[in-house]
Amino acid sequence: MEREDNRGEAEKQKALGIPEMYRELGISPQTYEFGAQVEGELRSRFDAIDDTTEYNQLKVLHAMQQCRVDASCFAATSGYGYNDYGRDKLEEVYAAVFHAEDALVRPQIACGTHALAVALSGNLRPGDELFSPVGKPYDTLEEVIGIRPSKGSLREYGVTYRQVDLLPDGSFDYENIQKALNERTRLVTIQRSKGYQTRPTLSVKRIGELIGFIKERKPDVICMVDNCYGEFVERIEPTDVGADLCVGSLIKNPGGGLAPIGGYIVGRHAYVEQAAYRLTSPGLGKEVGASLGVLPSFYQGLFLAPTVVGGALKGAIFAANLYERLGFSVIPNGTESRHDIIQAVTFGKPEGVIAFCQGIQAAAPVDSYVTPEPWDMPGYDSHVIMAAGAFVQGSSIELSADGPIKPPYAVYFQGGLTWQHAKCGILMSLQKLAEAGLVKLESPGL
Numbered sequence: 001m002e003r004e005d006n007r008g009e010a011e012k013q014k015a016l017g018i019p020e021m022y023r024e025l026g027i028s029p030q031t032y033e034f035g036a037q038v039e040g041e042l043r044s045r046f047d048a049i050d051d052t053t054e055y056n057q058l059k060v061l062h063a064m065q066q067c068r069v070d071a072s073c074f075a076a077t078s079g080y081g082y083n084d085y086g087r088d089k090l091e092e093v094y095a096a097v098f099h100a101e102d103a104l105v106r107p108q109i110a111c112g113t114h115a116l117a118v119a120l121s122g123n124l125r126p127g128d129e130l131f132s133p134v135g136k137p138y139d140t141l142e143e144v145i146g147i148r149p150s151k152g153s154l155r156e157y158g159v160t161y162r163q164v165d166l167l168p169d170g171s172f173d174y175e176n177i178q179k180a181l182n183e184r185t186r187l188v189t190i191q192r193s194k195g196y197q198t199r200p201t202l203s204v205k206r207i208g209e210l211i212g213f214i215k216e217r218k219p220d221v222i223c224m225v226d227n228c229y230g231e232f233v234e235r236i237e238p239t240d241v242g243a244d245l246c247v248g249s250l251i252k253n254p255g256g257g258l259a260p261i262g263g264y265i266v267g268r269h270a271y272v273e274q275a276a277y278r279l280t281s282p283g284l285g286k287e288v289g290a291s292l293g294v295l296p297s298f299y300q301g302l303f304l305a306p307t308v309v310g311g312a313l314k315g316a317i318f319a320a321n322l323y324e325r326l327g328f329s330v331i332p333n334g335t336e337s338r339h340d341i342i343q344a345v346t347f348g349k350p351e352g353v354i355a356f357c358q359g360i361q362a363a364a365p366v367d368s369y370v371t372p373e374p375w376d377m378p379g380y381d382s383h384v385i386m387a388a389g390a391f392v393q394g395s396s397i398e399l400s401a402d403g404p405i406k407p408p409y410a411v412y413f414q415g416g417l418t419w420q421h422a423k424c425g426i427l428m429s430l431q432k433l434a435e436a437g438l439v440k441l442e443s444p445g446l
């Protein structure tokens with residue numbers, strides 16, 4: 001754009017209010033007004049989220065002060081990365097935030113699945129049994145475990161797997177959990193977030209109750225929590241309620257949108273160490289692994305993470321209430337308490353899923369001009385549409401949405417680096433649905 005044009009734009013925008021700014025972005029006054037009504041009723045919930053953000057901000061700040069983080073932590077190392085002060089210090093900070101003995105926080109961990117695979121394979125040996133008392137784990141874990149036959153799975157190494165599903169009302173099936181525990185049970189894996197299933201997400205308190213039950217019967221078992229999408233949603237983390245290991249991805253919550261790669265494993269020293277021997281090599285463990293230059297973004301991302309997660313949560317609650325009011329089924333519903341940042345909205349027809357995703361894409365800071373279409377994605381049994389205009393590729397702490405084109409035609413969305421952007425994205429999704437004639441906004445459901 002010519003500089004002259006920019007000046008003209010500046011003159012024009014000076015005179016505009018917020019609704020007019022939304023109109024500049026393509027969001028009609030009706031859409032804006034509908035959103036404003038929904039938002040107006042969410043004040044007390046937003047205040048509660050702000051309190052959690054404040055608490056977690058202080059928790060992270062305190063950890064950084066306690067560990068005496070200083071400018072030398074941000075230096076890059078290369079090669080073997082021996083004596084990488086900033087890397088080791090960051091791991092101390094993570095251990096402090098999670099009230100854990102030790103942590104492994106590395107750019108060499110490619111994603112959440114990799115972090116979980118490292119924690120599992122580092123701590124399981126042939127003949128051991130892995131047990132999930134909360135039903136089927138996240139899709140990608142099926143191949144790690146060998147639930148679906150896969151090269152290099154735990155199953156190929158002689159680790160067996162057992163699972164007990166949640167009861168239909170979402171509670172733990174204690175009777176069958178007790179029966180499933182046996183002398184070979186070595187590690188219990190508990191997934192906090194529902195991921196892309198319809199079961200409820202577990203609160204940290206409920207995770208603590210489950211761990212208590214298991215440890216009472218088998219004190220030496222390792223309790224591991226897949227913490228993906230859960231970090232900083234509550235004031236406590238699974239390590240505060242007895243988890244021996246807690247694992248997640250830095251391109252979700254704890255990276256704060258700034259970490260360009262990475263994962264973490266925190267918990268008891270002996271188990272973190274076992275994971276480190278798997279990540280690098282037996283004998284080397286945590287001693288090697290150059291940080292290259294990513295440490296400033298790891299530190300700063302962690303520092304921002306409580307605020308970013310708060311914004312994403314507000315977006316999820318706003319969307320739940322907005323689409324619920326329009327008559328769509330939403331999980332979690334508009335009033336439920338939250339234990340992760342994922343929101344599902346069921347549209348009942350493909351056009352709804354497509355319009356929603358196209359709205360999220362159109363509101364992105366990156367690639368806003370492209371139009372996502374359903375495609376035949378490897379590993380899925382239906383077409384899938386994905387919307388993501390992120391600074392970090394594939395980042396799902398940034399505003400993103402995806403939906404398989406099959407019944408019940410639900411879309412899963414999450415993230416937003418700021419509440420304001422999440423709101424804009426959700427309004428744009430509504431705008432696209434209205435333009436496609438899939439919703440009517442004249443009478444805002446009052």
Ligand SMILES: *Cc1c(COP(=O)(O)O)cnc(C)c1O
Nearest residue numbers: 111112113138193195228229249
């Ligand atoms: C995202 C996620 C994973 C896997 O993380 P990737 O970074 O996609 O490999 C595992 N478990 C849960 C619950 C997740 O949400």
